[in-house]
Amino acid sequence: MSLNVNELRRLSDLHPKPRAIQFQYGTAGFRTVASILDSTLFRVGVLAALRSKRLDGKTIGVMVTASHNPEADNGVKLVDPRGEMLENAWESHATALANAPNTPALIEAVEHLVKVAKIDLNKPSRVVYARDTRPSGASLVRALEDGLKAIGAETRDAGVTTTPVLHYLVRAINTKGTKDEYGPDSEEGYVAKLTAAFKKLIAGKAAIPLLVVDCANGVGALALQKFIPALGNSITLHSVNDDISTAGALNNACGADFVKTQQKLPASLESLLHPGQRGCSFDGDADRLMYFYLDERGRFRMLDGDKIASLVAAFIVELVKSAGLEDKIKVGVVQTAYANGASTKYLSERLPVKCVPTGVKHLHHAAEHYDVGVYFEANGHGTVLFSPETQQALREHQPAIPAQLTALTHLLNLNDLINQTVGDAVSDMLLVEVVLAHKSYSGVEWDSLYVDLPNRLVKVKVANRNVFKTEDAERRLISPPTLQAKIDELVRKYEDGRSFVRPSGTEDVVRVYAEARAKSQADDLAFRVAGLVYDEVGGDPGLRPREFL
Ligand code: NG1
Numbered sequence: 050m051s052l053n054v055n056e057l058r059r060l061s062d063l064h065p066k067p068r069a070i071q072f073q074y075g076t077a078g079f080r081t082v083a084s085i086l087d088s089t090l091f092r093v094g095v096l097a098a099l100r101s102k103r104l105d106g107k108t109i110g111v112m113v114t115a116s117h118n119p120e121a122d123n124g125v126k127l128v129d130p131r132g133e134m135l136e137n138a139w140e141s142h143a144t145a146l147a148n149a150p151n152t153p154a155l156i157e158a159v160e161h162l163v164k165v166a167k168i169d170l171n172k173p174s175r176v177v178y179a180r181d182t183r184p185s186g187a188s189l190v191r192a193l194e195d196g197l198k199a200i201g202a203e204t205r206d207a208g209v210t211t212t213p214v215l216h217y218l219v220r221a222i223n224t225k226g227t228k229d230e231y232g233p234d235s236e237e238g239y240v241a242k243l244t245a246a247f248k249k250l251i252a253g254k255a256a257i258p259l260l261v262v263d264c265a266n267g268v269g270a271l272a273l274q275k276f277i278p279a280l281g282n283s284i285t286l287h288s289v290n291d292d293i294s295t296a297g298a299l300n301n302a303c304g305a306d307f308v309k310t311q312q313k314l315p316a317s318l319e320s321l322l323h324p325g326q327r328g329c330s331f332d333g334d335a336d337r338l339m340y341f342y343l344d345e346r347g348r349f350r351m352l353d354g355d356k357i358a359s360l361v362a363a364f365i366v367e368l369v370k371s372a373g374l375e376d377k378i379k380v381g382v383v384q385t386a387y388a389n390g391a392s393t394k395y396l397s398e399r400l401p402v403k404c405v406p407t408g409v410k411h412l413h414h415a416a417e418h419y420d421v422g423v424y425f426e427a428n429g430h431g432t433v434l435f436s437p438e439t440q441q442a443l444r445e446h447q448p449a450i451p452a453q454l455t456a457l458t459h460l461l462n463l464n465d466l467i468n469q470t471v472g473d474a475v476s477d478m479l480l481v482e483v484v485l486a487h488k489s490y491s492g493v494e495w496d497s498l499y500v501d502l503p504n505r506l507v508k509v510k511v512a513n514r515n516v517f518k519t520e521d522a523e524r525r526l527i528s529p530p531t532l533q534a535k536i537d538e539l540v541r542k543y544e545d546g547r548s549f550v551r552p553s554g555t556e557d558v559v560r561v562y563a564e565a566r567a568k569s570q571a572d573d574l575a576f577r578v579a580g581l582v583y584d585e586v587g588g589d590p591g592l593r594p595r596e597f598l
């Protein structure tokens with residue numbers, strides 16, 4: 050079988066690439082204003098279909114979402130057969146196809162890819178796709194479908210659903226009928242799997258206090274509607290910001306990214322949350338989770354991805370020990386440079402901690418090296434991975450005493466509760482609730498595991514962010530050449546000061562992070578480092594920003 054060039058040409062002509070725009074498959078796939086993405090979606094369809102052929106007809110996933118970005122943005126990313134992010138080498142193939150200026154160039158790029166990636170066109174091709182609630186999603190999915198059709202893929206439309214459900218489906222489809230079967234390959238099956246595990250884990254525990262859930266006016270609201278009846282009276286979830294039909298509401302002044310970056314409660318929750326009560330926020334595609342509560346004086350307290358990692362990792366370590374498995378199963382944590390220094394200190398005193406560059410794929414791969422790998426970005430994206438050997442050890446372990454059996458059963462149920470393909474706001478929320486129930490913690494006790502160092506994240510717009518190159522898991526700059534020394538000199542002046550600069554992988558900006566003993570110092574340090582960045586590459590001192598975006 051060869052490429053159906055006529056069909057590819059005919060369909061590609063329906064999805065011309067806008068001129069003068071360069072696309073880049075970054076840490077979150079392609080992501081930009083929705084109105085310029087039509088050709089990219091078509092080409093991603095072509096690529097996904099070819100990737101499936103390359104992998105012997107294994108099902109590839111495609112998710113159409115721009116996560117926490119504004120509603121007018123959209124994006125697309127590919128999911129590999131085990132439910133993980135697209136393999137690195139194919140990111141550049143994706144970029145190459147997306148940037149072919151016209152149909153003849155695209156055909157040439159596809160033929161080139163078939164040759165260099167040694168794709169056997171006779172193999173079957175299977176792709177499952179889904180989108181979030183963005184208004185631009187439906188038409189972008191049509192462009193994607195044209196791309197899939199051009200290569201003749203068998204397709205499955207998973208409809209409007211969350212990013213983690215799509216990742217789950219990919220793994221469930223590909224493992225169906227094998228010894229690694231991940232679960233039923235439907236959204237209902239996913240809800241049933243997680244719900245059953247949750248109910249077993251909290252059986253016999255005190256009733257869980259009501260939890261307020263901010264759905265970012267996104268697709269998480271739909272997921273929650275399916276979970277609430279399935280969870281029955283095991284937990285009461287009060288869903289807010291679940292308006293998916295009002296234009297402009299998605300991620301607007303609510304959701305996990307708002308909570309993390311503004312470090313405050315969404316106004317829409319102000320009258321709902323009372324002192325002592327905890328709540329949580331999903332992001333627009335429900336793969337991130339932030340918790341928070343109001344203290345006794347009604348002050349907002351944030352429990353971010355680092356706090357979730359600390360809570361969960363410590364709990365799993367305890368269970369492994371109680372099950373009598375501490376010699377066989379080693380638990381480790383993976384973070385990025387954005388992890389609060391206080392969390393890194395807390396965790397390092399208890400278990401191995403590794404720092405990797407930003408981007409879920411880096412965290413996920415590093416976590417696979419542990420028997421149980423806990424990874425979370427500070428922004429609330431994360432999960433826990435049980436290695437295949439660990440899962441087997443859990444299944445085969447013969448407990449010596451009843452207490453060991455209880456802990457072992459909890460570990461097996463956690464293995465089912467946790468979506469191990471990718472960060473999953475609903476699964477992570479249920480996981481947190483399990484740990485809180487087991488430890489009899491309210492938000493206050495959880496929060497007191499360690500005290501966050503005050504911090505500040507700012508962005509600087511520069512002409513070309515690609516001149517910024519980093520090393521040491523993005524904690525140090527190697528280019529521009531003299532900038533790191535200047536940052537070091539500044540940081541030394543601040544108590545507990547830490548700051549680093551890196552180019553964003555999802556936006557055309559450079560990010561500056563700073564933390565220090567006092568909030569005013571963290572702000573000051575971030576501002577000054579941003580000033581250094583601007584002076585280095587920004588040009589006109591008259592335009593030097595006083596306030597950052
Ligand atoms: P960039 O734009 O590369 O900083 C952001 C987040 C990442 C990750 C990706 C993917 C921060 C500082 N950065 O990446 O952690 O979540 O988006 O969505 O939060």
Ligand code: ZN
Binds near residue numbers: 116212332
């Ligand atoms: Zn997201």
